[in-house]
Amino acid sequence: MIQTLLLTALVIFSILAVLLRDLLKAAISLAIASIFLAIIFFRMNATYAGVFEISVVAGLITVLFVSTIALTKSDGDVRESKVVSILFPIFFVLFIIIDIFVMKTLLNRLMVVRYPAPTGNFGQVLWGQRTLDLVGQIGVIFAGVFAVIALFRKRDKKDE
Amino acid sequence: MVFTFILVPLVMASLMPLIGKISKKFLPDILTNITLLFLLIYSITIGRQIISSGTGIRQLVWLGQQLNITLALDGFSLLMLFLISLVSFAVGLYCINYMEHYGSKAVFYALFLLMIAGMNGLVLATDLFSIYVFLEVAAVASYALVAFGLGYDELEASFKYLMLSAVATAFILVSIALIFGFTDSLRLHDVALAFQLLNAKYLVGLCVTLFIFGFGLKAAIVPFHAWLPDAHPSAPAPISAMLSGVLIKISGIYAITRIFLNVFGLNPAISTVLMYLGVISILVGAIIAFSQNDIKRMLAYSSISQIGYIILGIGLGTPLGILGGLFHLFNHGIFKSLLFLNSGAVEQATGTRALDKMGGLAKRMPITAATSVVGSLSIAGVPPLNGFWSKLIIIIALVQAKAYGFAIVAVLASGITLWYYLIIQRQAFFGKLNETWNNVKEAPFWMSASMIILALICIAIGILFPIIIKSWLVPATNVLSAGVYYTINLFRF
């Protein structure tokens, strides 16, 4: 029950993040949605993921968003059309109805195989079973860093 | 050791900015090209040994301890590794001259090597989530590379590409989460086994749909192709060559093929969907390419059309169809990169990409013109160049499978392809010399060298195609046509 409430709060704040005109407020509701998601993770025993969600997504990504918004200073200059927010509830309600029906039938149709639950703790699983992903993470981080370096480099040579 | 394919470009990429501090251009050029040459030679020599000694699928041992990195090198992934290293080697040579005026060569090479590391990792991974992670490594590097010129078009194209890719990866991940939820594992072997035991039609249907959305966006199959004609032309020419020649094939077609054929198993429904998608891509790509004036946009649309041939061949699912599809994939990687490199040489020399402003460039740029003729004739499927044989195999396979309608479309579209490549040749290189280009010079040494290498490979494959098929393509086809049982029997770690 509490879980459902939390999930609903997550969805509501996500909607707010999308629909709010003010970009700063939108970014903050996105962060609040992240915090709700993190609480949901904690309740599902996913503590590490929850910590990451709060520190990285609610923290770092929000900081990135806010600094971008500050750097571009363009709160008022893009007019979203009003129709978008008016139509949203209609589509959303329609979608939820379809969603409920589809999920009910789908989940009943799908079967499940049982495997034994894994042993060990989180660290062992991350290091022991997903090592290749860690290599991939290093690659992604390098790619992101170099991408930012490349995009913010001085463009003096272009004019030669 | 199989891991070298990922580790070497990754380490070199991370060292590149430091090397760039020591020497701005010379060292990054040399070291990148040595790395690429090393990977090429390694994939030719060591790769075959590893496969023939039967230790292609292995866990890594590091400092005497079992690391849980399972990589699989089989005929199919070796073919892909060979294609990646071949094209990236040619492109690397080309970059020595072409990237001069962009600045920050070291960062450029770092991103380039990361893209290669990502693709190599994707090809070798034996786990759905690892496939996703390496896909993202290659993708993040490619967003930055598309925007590398920092011009307005580049940025816009890169932004669109990034948005659509983000949606694509979301679909892929939802599907991965579903599979994880129902099979409790993401290793290809476990997933394949569980799907065989489950016989879960709805789950397979759902996952296939999500994967087609996701990887289809990456491969730019027709209903999902909107980003490609923006992103590929806007990027610097060597990057267009990499994206069109290799990246869409690895992150789109390789993933689709590996997952659908080796994990889910190709059933008639999937096969039909893939074949229809292929035919639509062939037609739409060819028809839109026909009406383009920008040379790189024309090449980009032509990529969509050729991707259609590959999907059509692989979707057919007979061994001959798969062989043709893979052969065409390999050939397309080579001649499409060649054509993009040609267009880059022309753009650098004349400063324009509009076909109607060119004309008579063959007199000023003989090497570019000659190699471009080879590329165009190959892609249009003129015998005895390589494109002819692969298209022929696909069409024979279609006729054998009694899919006459598809075969007719494939033949017709190949006619259209020939037509619009002749238009490129006539407008850009032959005919009267446009006076504006009287002072145009031939492309610099390394650019010409890389174009000549690729053109020679086109001709060589065309003449020696039986050897290529026997030594490279048949092992790859065997892997794919063995289907699900291949994964279940061999990926057992």
Add this chain to the structure above:
Amino acid sequence: MGFVAALIFIGIYCLLTMRNLIKLFIGVEVIAKGVSLALIASGFERNNIYIAQSLTITFIVVEVSVVATALAIIINIYRHTKSLDIRKLTRLKG
């Protein structure tokens, strides 16, 4: 899974209708939340939360570098056009 679908729907709706570049990216973030919820939820269902967590953490790391790249691109676009309006991005017609 119903909530996951709802989140992804909101994100895609945002991508289809909004005109501000940053807003579009917020849409992508909402989709990303749906995805990480899906990963954790399926791990929870399967009683296999450790692997689900490591997948989610990898996903979050990937997400950060995508966000950094995207925002760098947005800032660069802003330098060119002094605006964040998607309607001004019409030079290229896909």
